[in-house]
Amino acid sequence: MKRRFIKIIGLSLLSFCLMPYKLLYSATKRIINQNLTKEQKKILFNEGTERPFTSSLLHEKRAGFYHCVNCDAKLFNSNTKYDSGTGWPSFTEALPGAFKTKVDYSFGMKRTEYHCAKCGAHHGHVFEDGPGESGKRFCNNGLCLIFKPSN
């Protein structure tokens, strides 16, 4: 009985101490673009995934940059984009400092999730089977990106 009580007190103390970090983390995730659709918000802020082969960006081949749909941060150069056959826009490399990664264990798999470094929004997962020199495959939800052609 006493032990259980100590455990409960300990756990509540612990969560109390962790609260500022939790708040800090959620504060870094914020809606900047007020015109986001429900589907975009689900992916960006609730770690959702769009259905494969639905993104219009899959066929985008022009030169330019891909930006975060929420905060407009520049994330990918079009020269790192390739067709991975997965049905999601894929890149071999992100621009330096564009993302922060976090290991995700959902669906019983260990995957590395990445978030926009500027606004904290979820974009996709990065895998180690890319065809480029980096060996990386950034699998990005098309709905999270805005493409801006160079000319």
Ligand SMILES: [Zn+2]
């Ligand atoms: Zn962003």
